[in-house]
Amino acid sequence: MEPFSFILLELAVIIAMAALGRGLALRFNQASVLGELLIGVLLGNIAYWFGNPLATVVMHASDAQSLVDEVWLTGVSINDAAEKIFTSQELANGVPHELVNILSGPHTPELLLMITTLWLFSNLGVIMLLFMVGLDNSVAEMVKVGSRSVAVSIIGVIAPFAIGFLVSDWLLPDASTPTKLFISATLCATSVGLTARVLEDLNRNKSKEARVILGAAVIDDILGLIILAIVIGIVSSGTVHMGEVARIVLLASAFVIVVLMFGENSVGWLVMQFYKFFNKMQVRLLFPLALAFLMAAFANYIGLAAIVGAFAAGLIVSDNHFGGDKSPSTQELIRPIQSLFAPVFFVLMGMQVNLETFLELETIWLAAAFTVAAILGKLFSGLPAGKGIDRLSVGIGMIPRGEVGLIFASIGKGLGVVNDSVFTAVVIMVIVTTLVTPVMLKWSLEANSKS
């Protein structure tokens, strides 16, 4: 079989597994993300236990990456590279020993292609997810969000961040400040897609509570990305330096303000120029795609996370630019591409959850503490929802972390500030917050309507 056929097989398996997980989740009225994630955990850990090379490399992705980079950057053989990075003890019979064995087998070229494919699709999945979030929002809508939603969203970011920092400082006293900040940032995320579905199921999607929650979610996306930008800046510079924080806040704000002020009109003007020249399909699909990729790369170039650029690109592209022609809409054209890439991200995230870390008491403690911090923090966010509103339900509606929390965790893992144990705990937190929301929300809404 050609190397490319291994990739086809791999993609077919991942897509089928993701569809299975999603189907199961929806059947039990859970978020589809949850199904994809859990299938990934199952698939990854079983394959890992059986010594599958691909699962092993995925589970120890950062070690494998350092090894491969060392080979290419210094032009040495794989054994020499391993001796440079790892201790002789690790090389005798630790994970590095396994990795060196796997990466010098007869199928290493295919294996590296398969890993690279997963990494690429997963990263593109994240970009497409945030691009879609941006597309679903618009600058005009953001301006219209009520002050109650803004208050809910601000408290919903500050409270979990503060509680998260205290908890990680208490449980991980030896961890670096960047690690603690990253954990806290991950706890701020909100993904209200699930809440919206539960409200719809209960026929409460036109209620005051629903309006406040959905409005808060719009502001939350922006606040979360700004916090992420600041934390990434701190991680890159290594220390918490107020000048650096100020620089990033200014940079991120400048980026967002320039994009929000001039973005929509520039895109409208560009599209008009392109319409003179190109045919419809290209302008509708290839233009938004190229814009998203370009703005994501640019955001990363100026020191922000790539997803900030993808989100901003989504914000400023609107169907109105295309002469009000809504069929097919930009979302309809982008969704199939997102549906191909995003499941790879979720399954891969699951595959990186090492269930072995549960043998360590620390992981269980961390997972429990993060989960409590995540739930408590968002419950506080219901307080400023105002009178005449079911504040508890608003708070509960903000709880699910979903894909945004996972994206933050994966960025932290990529930057090396989140170790295996913390990563597992964060994923568990995402799973639990997403699991409990429907149950809690139903209970709270029903209790409130009775009283």
Place this chain on the structure above:
Amino acid sequence: MEPFSFILLELAVIIAMAALGRGLALRFNQASVLGELLIGVLLGNIAYWFGNPLATVVMHASDAQSLVDEVWLTGVSINDAAEKIFTSQELANGVPHELVNILSGPHTPELLLMITTLWLFSNLGVIMLLFMVGLDNSVAEMVKVGSRSVAVSIIGVIAPFAIGFLVSDWLLPDASTPTKLFISATLCATSVGLTARVLEDLNRNKSKEARVILGAAVIDDILGLIILAIVIGIVSSGTVHMGEVARIVLLASAFVIVVLMFGENSVGWLVMQFYKFFNKMQVRLLFPLALAFLMAAFANYIGLAAIVGAFAAGLIVSDNHFGGDKSPSTQELIRPIQSLFAPVFFVLMGMQVNLETFLELETIWLAAAFTVAAILGKLFSGLPAGKGIDRLSVGIGMIPRGEVGLIFASIGKGLGVVNDSVFTAVVIMVIVTTLVTPVMLKWSLEANSKS
């Protein structure tokens, strides 16, 4: 910038360039493939002349690939790998010297990721192209194709193959038989998308000629893939061995027959099971995608080309399986994915055309001879179109090679039977046959309607 951002930038540039090329081609009423291909030739050669590392590796993809594979398969350093594969003279100041320099620079990891992305997207583009061709056809339609179309298609495969073999035997006496067979196979391909558009422009798309051409195109796709399967089998076994040819013909026929007989019903049954369990979007998009990837990998596993499997998957998936629900259709869902991957294939094909090879007289001769063989061969195919039909126009309509010819050439390059000079000549043949068709067809149809 993170490594992934380089990939985002690369994809944005390739997508924008492809859109530009396509826009220009359509403006001059040419096939969109042509624009993407020529932009690739331009972009690739300019970047290559300026010593761009990415363009250099793309231009010498197979040498670079052997080098990278050697490093991983034997666990040696890049310099040792280079000494194993290349002569000391080549390493002193040939292309291998350049490649070793590029692949031991400080940006090698990013470069390899960028190359792998192009390779992956391009290969997926080919799979999606053939899957779409399959989707556009159906088993039922194929059975209905008239005997005239079948005759046109058979002559349209035999004549160019025979002329192609004679020409390559004459111009490349030292080439191996597999190389000559591969060139001949590439000359058989037809891509009538362009012809269909020209006929539509001239308001002749309901004419007898149009019906014969479009019918012949359906059979042509199948015949071309069978020939490809046979030639790949011969290339793999190294010699022309009648037993081997018979084995492949049987295998390919068995695959096609099994798929055509049982495929549609099996897919229908499977989809029904899935509908009980999954939601619509997944069944509509993820099921066909996973099926295409799986069948492509399977086809390659049993020794056929992966594209045969992708084409077969497209044939047996039909919108009727989804309860007659046609909105969005499978094509509409798959097209955005194809629109992302396929342009990368065409641009990359163009980037691999080394204009330096034109300094050698051989390439010019080959390009001219292949083009004449390609045009003559297909003109013969008009002969059996029967009385009362404009045979010349039918023959001309079959001339364009388009994407199918390019896909064949890329497979040959991948297998190592098509060298740089032959590859360039084949791409020129594809470009010229695609360029001349609209002009010739208009002239011939107008001349015929006057007489």
